[in-house]
Amino acid sequence: MTDTPKKILCVDDEENVRMLLSCELEDEGYKVITLGDPLKAMDAIDRESPDIVLLDIRMPKLNGIELLKQIRDRYYDLPVILLTAYSSFKRDVAAMASDYYVVKSGDLTELKKLITRILQTHI
Numbered sequence: 003m004t005d006t007p008k009k010i011l012c013v014d015d016e017e018n019v020r021m022l023l024s025c026e027l028e029d030e031g032y033k034v035i036t037l038g039d040p041l042k043a044m045d046a047i048d049r050e051s052p053d054i055v056l057l058d059i060r061m062p063k064l065n066g067i068e069l070l071k072q073i074r075d076r077y078y079d080l081p082v083i084l085l086t087a088y089s090s091f092k093r094d095v096a097a098m099a100s101d102y103y104v105v106k107s108g109d110l111t112e113l114k115k116l117i118t119r120i121l122q123t124h125i
Contacts, residue, residue: 009052009054010117011037011056013037013043013069014036016058024036026110039063040057040061040069047077054080054117056085057070059086081124085104
């Protein structure tokens with residue numbers, strides 16, 4: 003019997019970021035669903051039932067903090083990691099509603115360790 007891979011939903015408006023996250027996390031054994039349109043995220047969560055959501059903060063149409071509020075309204079226990087290139091958001095009170103916060107970088111070591119830790123504690 004094999005374990006079903008854990009699902010990670012990655013919502014980011016930058017295609018290169020989605021591709022990097024997808025490739026790196028799939029290499030770690032995760033099933034990765036990527037979205038460039040934050041307006042489609044809630045439907046994807048309903049449909050895919052991800053184990054973790056990665057959210058970019060700065061996106062057009064709907065920013066990550068607004069989307070986080072929608073997720074919290076319907077899926078309070080779903081782990082959410084906010085990703086941004088801007089460390090200033092760490093002080094944002096609304097960002098405190100997220101479980102975790104990671105500043106984007108080409109090195110995904112910190113993010114991978116965090117995902118592993120989250121999945122170990124949310125089983």
